[in-house]
Amino acid sequence: MTNIRRSGSRGHRFAAALAVTTLTVLGVAACDSADDEDAPAAAALAWGPCPAPSPGTPRDPRLTCAKVKVPLDYGHPDGTSIEVAVSRLASTDSKKRHGVLLLNPGGPALAGLDTPSAMAPSLPKSVLDGYDLVGFDPRGVGTSTPQSCGLQNPSVAGLFPYPAADGSIDSNIQAARATSQQCATKAGDNLRYFTTANTARDLDRVREALGEAKISYWGQSYGTYLGTVYSSLYPDRTDRMILEGNVDPTHVWAGEAESWGKGMAEHFPDAAAVAAGQHATLGLGATAGEVTRTYLALADRLDRRPAPVPGTPQALTGAMLRSVTYALLIHNNTLPVLAQVWKAAADLADGRLTDADGKVLQQVFAEAPAAPGVPADNQATMFLALTCGDAEWSHDVGSYARRTAADRTAWPLTAGMPANIWPCAFWPQPIEKPVTVTGQGPRTTLILQNRRDHATPWDSGLGLRHVLGNRAAFVGVDNGGHYVYHEGSACADTATIGFLDTGRLPDRDIDCTDVTQH
Numbered sequence: 001m002t003n004i005r006r007s008g009s010r011g012h013r014f015a016a017a018l019a020v021t022t023l024t025v026l027g028v029a030a031c032d033s034a035d036d037e038d039a040p041a042a043a044a045l046a047w048g049p050c051p052a053p054s055p056g057t058p059r060d061p062r063l064t065c066a067k068v069k070v071p072l073d074y075g076h077p078d079g080t081s082i083e084v085a086v087s088r089l090a091s092t093d094s095k096k097r098h099g100v101l102l103l104n105p106g107g108p109a110l111a112g113l114d115t116p117s118a119m120a121p122s123l124p125k126s127v128l129d130g131y132d133l134v135g136f137d138p139r140g141v142g143t144s145t146p147q148s149c150g151l152q153n154p155s156v157a158g159l160f161p162y163p164a165a166d167g168s169i170d171s172n173i174q175a176a177r178a179t180s181q182q183c184a185t186k187a188g189d190n191l192r193y194f195t196t197a198n199t200a201r202d203l204d205r206v207r208e209a210l211g212e213a214k215i216s217y218w219g220q221s222y223g224t225y226l227g228t229v230y231s232s233l234y235p236d237r238t239d240r241m242i243l244e245g246n247v248d249p250t251h252v253w254a255g256e257a258e259s260w261g262k263g264m265a266e267h268f269p270d271a272a273a274v275a276a277g278q279h280a281t282l283g284l285g286a287t288a289g290e291v292t293r294t295y296l297a298l299a300d301r302l303d304r305r306p307a308p309v310p311g312t313p314q315a316l317t318g319a320m321l322r323s324v325t326y327a328l329l330i331h332n333n334t335l336p337v338l339a340q341v342w343k344a345a346a347d348l349a350d351g352r353l354t355d356a357d358g359k360v361l362q363q364v365f366a367e368a369p370a371a372p373g374v375p376a377d378n379q380a381t382m383f384l385a386l387t388c389g390d391a392e393w394s395h396d397v398g399s400y401a402r403r404t405a406a407d408r409t410a411w412p413l414t415a416g417m418p419a420n421i422w423p424c425a426f427w428p429q430p431i432e433k434p435v436t437v438t439g440q441g442p443r444t445t446l447i448l449q450n451r452r453d454h455a456t457p458w459d460s461g462l463g464l465r466h467v468l469g470n471r472a473a474f475v476g477v478d479n480g481g482h483y484v485y486h487e488g489s490a491c492a493d494t495a496t497i498g499f500l501d502t503g504r505l506p507d508r509d510i511d512c513t514d515v516t517q518h
Contacts, residue, residue: 001106001221001247001256001455002156002326002383044068044209050087050113051143054371060117063087068209070139070202073193073431080190082145084202085137086209089116093129099239100212101131101500102203104138106221106245109382111142111371119218122486126501131216138226139202140194140382147191147382148375149183156380157327161420162319165303167408169401172421180426183384192431194385196252200230200435207237214239216500221245221456221482222386225252227445228437228464231471235441240503242496243472244448245456245482248463249437253387253424254394256460258403260418261411263457267329268292268413270452270480275339282343291342295325296412298346303415307348310358312365321345322415324364329454330482332517388424391434395425439469446499446506447474448484448492455482465509473505477512488515 050065065087072080091097103115116133137144151158159179161172183191203226207215216239219227224243231238247256272288272295285291303318321342328338341364344357353361370376394400400421408416445468449461458476465474475496477489485496491512499505 001108001245044211045086047088051085052372053114055369057114057371059114060089063089063114063117065113066209068202068206070205072190074198074201075431082139084139084145084206085113085143086206087113087116087135089120089133089135091129091132092125096126096129097132098130099132099214099216100134100207100210101127101216101218101240102134102136102206104136104217104219104223104226106219106223107141107379107383108222108386109138109141109379110222111137111374113137113142124497127497130501132210134206134210136203136206138199138382140191140385141378142371142374146374146378147187147194147385148377149179149191149381149384150186150375151179151182151377151380154375154377154380156383157320157323159380159383159422160319160323160417161422162303162322162415162417163404163408163420165300165318167405167416169404169416169420173397173400176421176423177426179384180388180423183381183423184428187381187385189428191381191385192389192428194382195389195431196226196229196386197233197390197432197435199226200233203230204234204237213237216240218242218244222247224456224464225249228468229435231441231445232435232437235444238442238444240500241445242448242485242499243445243464244484245453246447246449246461246464247456248460249434249467250463251460252391252434254391256456257387257422258407258418259457259460260454261407261414262459263454264326264329264413265411266457267452267454267480268325270332271325271329271335271338274335275342278336278339282339284339284342284346292413294346295342298342298349299415301349302345305349307345309348309361309365310353314365316345316348316361318415319417320364322413322417326454329480332479332481332487384423384427388422388427389430392430393422393424393427397421397425400425437467439467439471441471443471443473443505445472446496447472448477448496449474450477450479450481450484450487452480453482473507474509475506475512476509477515479515488517490514 045066047064047066053059067083069081071077072082105115112135115135140147163169217227225247269288272291275284275291279286284294299318306315306317308315328334340360344360347357403419404416407419451458475492477492489512491514
């Protein structure tokens with residue numbers, strides 16, 4: 001459920017799955033001019049220029065922004081208020097406008113103001129005519145009252161608790177305790193109110209400010225959980241909901257993290273096969289099995305002896321190699337790049353780095369600047385606020401060593417990290433229990449799920465399908481990667497656009513086997 005941002009094909013339409021590494025490239029494409037004048041007025045919102053983006057990041061000039069005031073604590077709605085930044089790409093034909101389509105790129109804790117512009121190029125005219133595309137920075141994220149723990153390592157990847165080379169988690173326990181204390185000291189008690197349930201309540205305030213009786217919604221990765229919570233709290237205010245790359249709401253968040261080992265085992269062979277096809281130039285192995293063994297040996301070697309990267313103060317570790325691998329598995333079209341990263345890492349470890357290797361590693365170590373006024377550790381802070389604050393984790397510190405050892409044996413590609421201890425083990429008790437999700441309610445949800453998605457695995461999608469029951473239809477696609485729509489399956493794309501255009505879900509679940517890579 002974690003995300004990188006990149007350009008190319010459809011990856012630029014969402015700011016991809018979890019900025020788990022600092023490898024960051026963002027593309028924003030243009031499309032036909034929107035007719036702002038004829039769009040229905042959102043009386044409560046004062047639309048104007050959007051906040052400044054990150055340095056070097058283009059901003060679609062057609063995008064307009066506004067802010068909505070919401071309560072910090074919905075238990076005390078007249079108390080402290082915070083702001084939620086909202087963006088809009090207006091319908092291109094007001095006469096055909098159906099309503100608003102809110103978009104969330106996941107994360108957790110990815111900013112979303114640019115998501116409408118990033119998404120638009122992949123959508124047909126019928127959808128661009130039919131909806132105002134609305135993005136937002138969720139509470140605490142980006143320009144929406146951004147939060148900070150003052151973390152020394154600002155990356156989300158730095159939070160991932162990979163055990164020591166010998167499997168020990170002693171240092172992970174110390175780091176988890178220290179990080180939790182750092183957040184308590186720097187961010188304070190208010191951080192407990194930055195939860196998914198409150199973000200969903202914010203979305204209903206946004207709906208109200210937009211002057212809409214109902215909202216449609218498209219969420220990816222973590223955004224599927226946000227959408228599920230919204231439709232559970234406000235079933236009669238939910239119009240058409242698309243959930244892509246899905247979180248099982250009964251597993252937030254410890255159980256969802258523990259699914260990553262199996263998910264990686266299901267998707268990794270796709271990348272290993274790509275590397276094996278380039279064996280003559282990469283030398284990583286002639287079969288997917290050989291490449292996998294090479295990768296595991298390399299990661300173990302870097303665990304034991306990190307390789308200094310020339311020209312930087314950093315060294316490539318096994319944890320970093322695994323995090324980069326996770327990130328580049330998000331999209332099928334970055335699998336060849338991932339194979340090059342593996343070769344560069346192997347050459348670095350062997351002390352024979354080439355110029356080409358160096359260029360690859362420069363990308364890996366590139367740091368994307370934050371937007372003006374946004375703390376560098378904002379996503380990492382809010383990742384913790386959400387994953388630790390939505391649901392209580394086990395506080396039994398001793399149990400993590402046993403579970404990590406078992407997970408490390410069962411799923412060697414992730415080295416026990418998914419079952420290891422997080423700062424959540426030392427986090428304050430959540431302000432409320434997770435929102436109950438059931439099969440009771442209107443049939444308004446389309447679930448899109450790939451069979452080989454390592455970030456939100458197939459089993460998670462099936463879990464959500466089971467919980468929602470008759471409220472949803474399910475489109476399963478025989479494909480790898482974290483994205484379903486516009487990734488080579490006409491079967492899935494037709495079902496998605498048909499639902500947005502007509503509001504009619506497929507009569508039965510669909511199994512798509514028509515993927516063509518592009």
